[in-house]
Amino acid sequence: MTTVRLECIRYGKRPDQPGGARISPLSGGFGGAHCHRTSEECGLYAKSRYRVPVKIQLLPSSFDEHGIASLEQRLSCYVVDDCVAIDAGSVALAVNSAQRGAVRDIIITHPHIDHIATLPIFIDDVFATLQEPVRVHATAEVITLLERDIFNWTVYPRFTELSNDRTRVMEYVPFRPAEEFAVKHLKVTAIPVNHSVPTVGLIFSDGETTVGFSSDTGATENFWHAVNRLPRIDALLIEASFPTALQQLAVISGHHTPASLRRELHKLIHAPLDVLVVHLKPAYREMLVRELVALDIPNLSVMQPGREYAW
Numbered sequence: 001m002t003t004v005r006l007e008c009i010r011y012g013k014r015p016d017q018p019g020g021a022r023i024s025p026l027s028g029g030f031g032g033a034h035c036h037r038t039s040e041e042c043g044l045y046a047k048s049r050y051r052v053p054v055k056i057q058l059l060p061s062s063f064d065e066h067g068i069a070s071l072e073q074r075l076s077c078y079v080v081d082d083c084v085a086i087d088a089g090s091v092a093l094a095v096n097s098a099q100r101g102a103v104r105d106i107i108i109t110h111p112h113i114d115h116i117a118t119l120p121i122f123i124d125d126v127f128a129t130l131q132e133p134v135r136v137h138a139t140a141e142v143i144t145l146l147e148r149d150i151f152n153w154t155v156y157p158r159f160t161e162l163s164n165d166r167t168r169v170m171e172y173v174p175f176r177p178a179e180e181f182a183v184k185h186l187k188v189t190a191i192p193v194n195h196s197v198p199t200v201g202l203i204f205s206d207g208e209t210t211v212g213f214s215s216d217t218g219a220t221e222n223f224w225h226a227v228n229r230l231p232r233i234d235a236l237l238i239e240a241s242f243p244t245a246l247q248q249l250a251v252i253s254g255h256h257t258p259a260s261l262r263r264e265l266h267k268l269i270h271a272p273l274d275v276l277v278v279h280l281k282p283a284y285r286e287m288l289v290r291e292l293v294a295l296d297i298p299n300l301s302v303m304q305p306g307r308e309y310a311w
Contacts, residue, residue: 051208053209053310053311054080054081054206054208054209054211054234054310054311055080055081055082055308055309055310056078056079056080056211056235056237056308056309056310057078057079057306057307057308057309058073058077058078058278058303058304058305058306058307059075059077059078059079059089059090059091059093059094059095059305059306060090060093060094060305060306061073061074061075061076061077061089061090061093061094061305062074062282062305069094069305069306070305071285071304071305072282072285072305073278073279073280073282073305074089074114074282075089075090075093075114075115075117075118076089076090076114076115076278076279077089077090077091077094077115077118078213078237079091079095079099079103080186080204081184081185081186081206082098082099082102082103083099083102083103083104083105083184084103084105084106084107084183084184084186085103085105085106085107086106086107086109086202086213087106087107087108087109087115087116087215088106088108088115088116088117088118088119088122089113089114089115089116089117089118090117090118091103091106091118091119091122092118092119092121092122092124092125093118094306095122100125100126101126101129103122103134104130104132104133104134104135105134105135105137105183105184106119106122106134106135106136106137107137107138107183107188107202108136108137108138108142108146109190109199109200109201109202109213109215109216110142110195110197110198110199110200110215110216111142111145111146111149111197111198112197112216115216116146116150119136119146119150120150120151120155120156120157120159122134123159123169123170124156126169127162127164127169128164130164130166130167130169131166131167132167133167133168133169133170133171134159134169134170134171135170135171135172135173136170136171136172136173137172137173137174137175137181137183137188138172138173138174138175139174139175139176139177139190139198139200140174141198142198143172143174146172147160151170160172175188175190176190177190177191177192177200178190178191178192178226183204185206186204186205186206187204187205187206187207188202188203188204189202189203189204189226190202191203191222191223191226192222193214193215193216193217193220193222193223194217194218194219194220194254195215195216195217195218195254195255196253196254199215199216199217199254200215201213201214201215201217201220201223202215203226203227203230203233209234209235209311210230210232210233210234211233211234211235211236211237211311212227212233212235212236212237212238213236213237213238214236214237214238214239215239216239216241216254216255216279217239217254217255217256218250218251218253218254218255218256218260219256219260219263219264220264221267224264224267224268227268227270228267228268228269228270230270232270233270233273234273234274234311235273235274235275235276235309235311236268236273236274236275236276237276237278237303238256238261238264238265238275238276238277238278239255239256239277239278239279240255240256240257240258240261240277240278240279240280240288240292241253241255241256241257241279241280241281242255242256242257242281242284242288243257243258243284243287243288243291244257244258244259244291246284247259247260255279257291258288258291258292258294258295259291261277261292261295262295262297265297272298272299273299274299274301274309274311275297275299275300275301276300276301276302276303276309277292277300277301277302277303278302278303280302288302289302
């Protein structure tokens with residue numbers, strides 16, 4: 001039932017039906033709330049006519065006094081197709097129950113705490129139910145830092161040395177920058193970017209859809225060279241952490257402002273594509289949103305925590 005319902009919501013009416021609409025990259029479907037076909041018809045039609053899009057969700061990391069997720073992003077974690085996490089800042093706080101049962105691969109772009117904060121708590125949460133290890137994909141350098149600073153028996157147990165009744169609970173899967181590697185159904189390439197600690201951006205694809213993710217970075221070249229070599233790219237997630245008035249702080253810390261983001265996007269040869277801006281510092285969010293809107297760049301928007309995007 002769950003699978004068929006998801007297909008129905010995702011695909012909705014066919015474009016050739018009355019009330020049908022073109023698929024929207026940011027809505028993830030044809031307006032499935034108005035789909036009047038049976039679940040069987042919806043599922044069969046979707047499978048026969050349309051590919052399943054790649055879905056990405058920025059997990060919430062801030063909550064108001066009523067426990068409702070807010071738009072402020074304090075931690076970084078993106079879930080791809082409900083089963084692969086990119087970074088783990090809020091993975092233990094905000095995955096839904098289905099994602100908690102399915103996410104067994106986590107790619108860590110760098111070891112700053114807002115990107116790894118709840119990684120040990122997530123593994124702790126799923127410890128007893130695991131049928132396979134949680135695989136942490138990272139560069140050898142980042143793995144060394146995680147072992148030294150987090151999974152060190154002082155801050156948290158060294159989970160790579162522990163098992164439940166069925167399996168080891170965690171294992172590292174090292175990757176090398178600029179070399180393609182597989183994570184579940186995705187092909188991923190990590191590209192070093194310009195941040196204050198060793199950091200990689202990511203390019204990943206399911207074979208149909210390709211997405212670029214800058215991670216935390218300032219002005220960089222290798223990432224754009226890799227993106228521009230692709231025959232196509234469907235979406236780009238890129239950071240802008242500080243307002244333009246704090247450009248010097250952004251440069252020192254390896255981040256972007258809206259002004260430097262505009263300059264970076266001039267390096268991109270692909271168009272049109274959706275550009276989603278992430279990693280807005282909560283203290284400056286309103287100012288950043290105004291500055292980003294003022295850029296007047298087509299298809300550029302701020303990524304909203306909790307919302308599911310699909311291409």
